Amino acid sequence: MLAQQRQAAILDRITATGGVRVADLVAEFDVSDMTIRRDLEVLADRGVIHKVHGGATAVLPGAADEPGYAAKTELQTQEKIAITLRAAEFVRPGTAIALSAGTTTARLAHRLTDVPGLTVVTNSIPVADVFYRAGRSDQTVVLTGGVRTPSDALVGPVAVAAIRSLHVDVLFLGVHGMTEGAGFTTPNLMEAETDRALVGAAERLIVLADHTKWGTVGLSSIAELTDADVLVTDDALEGEARAALAESVGELVIAQMRVT
Structure with missing residues (x-):
């Protein structure tokens, strides 16, 4: 090893x-x-x-604690692999998608570099870099401007203004936490506002959240659980949480982690 x-x-x-x-x-x-x-x-x-x-x-962590991108990359790697494998099934060639900032969405980006004709809107520097390095001439990447956060997100008025002028078929949203009361949350106030703009620009919302996000509450809410058309999580999510989410989101997708 x-x-x-x-x-x-x-x-x-x-x-x-x-x-x-x-x-x-x-x-x-x-x-x-x-x-x-x-x-x-x-x-x-x-x-x-x-x-x-x-x-x-x-x-x-506290409600306002925001781990850096490098730190979060090391967490729940097997869960992220399973989740992004399932999430990639929702992407069709020739569509316009948005990827929010986060390590799970960045991992998803790697799975989408071979999808032809994609237009990708993102406020994530790492996500944009994945597609840039892939170098496909038939893919278009729109990187919003804004102020950089510890999680390598671009946020603030510039990002929000850019996003509000756009329309995408589906948004893949990474979150810091999710609960029945607070919904989907983030510890960064400006990132929450930017994420809400992404939600508003999308016809369909797909949330990517591993089982450790359940019961965690960030400082600011992004969306209600009921706003998610699809939630993709992993099979370590416990029964009570599964039941609560199944009642709230449009479709609950449980990704099976590989046994090593």
């Missing part, structure tokens, strides 16, 4: 359980104590965990 893969697995474990011990990780991954400590140091430097004596704990 490569160091990056091991670190991603360690981060997933910490996120799921709230904390880990170095000794347990040494036994699980069959590596030295020093190797695990280096892995934890790397994750701590990225700001995604707290190092403590003998182990590490999860970073507990």
Whole structure:
């Protein structure tokens, strides 16, 4: 296992359980104590965990906390793979789509570079870069202007004005959290306004949210659960959450994670 893969697995474990011990990780991954400590140091430097004596704990987010793009890229990688595989099935050649900012939508972008005739509207620098590097002459990418956030989103009045002049067939929206009361949320007030403009520009709203987003509430609401025509999540979502979402969204799609 490569160091990056091991670190991603360690981060997933910490996120799921709230904390880990170095000794347990040494036994699980069959590596030295020093190797695990280096892995934890790397994750701590990225700001995604707290190092403590003998182990590490999860970073507990508040409603206004906004992890950076690099930190979020390391989270729930298997869930994002499964979700974007299913989400890509909703994209048809020759259509106009929008992708909001986020690491899940950026992963989806990689799956769409071979779809002919797409017009892509996005406020995400990483998403735009994926299509730029693919270099297809039959794809058009519209990158909104705006002020850059920690999650590499372009937001603010310039972005909102650009988006409100456009119309797309479908929006793929990444979110920070989702609950029955608050709906789909983000910790960034300006990003919420920009996301609301994207929702307003789209004929159809498809939300991409892994199971850890359930029960998390960001500072500002983007849309109600009932506004989502489709919600794509992963099969680690628990039964009660599935039932609540199935009653609220137009269609609940459960992506099956691959067993490795």
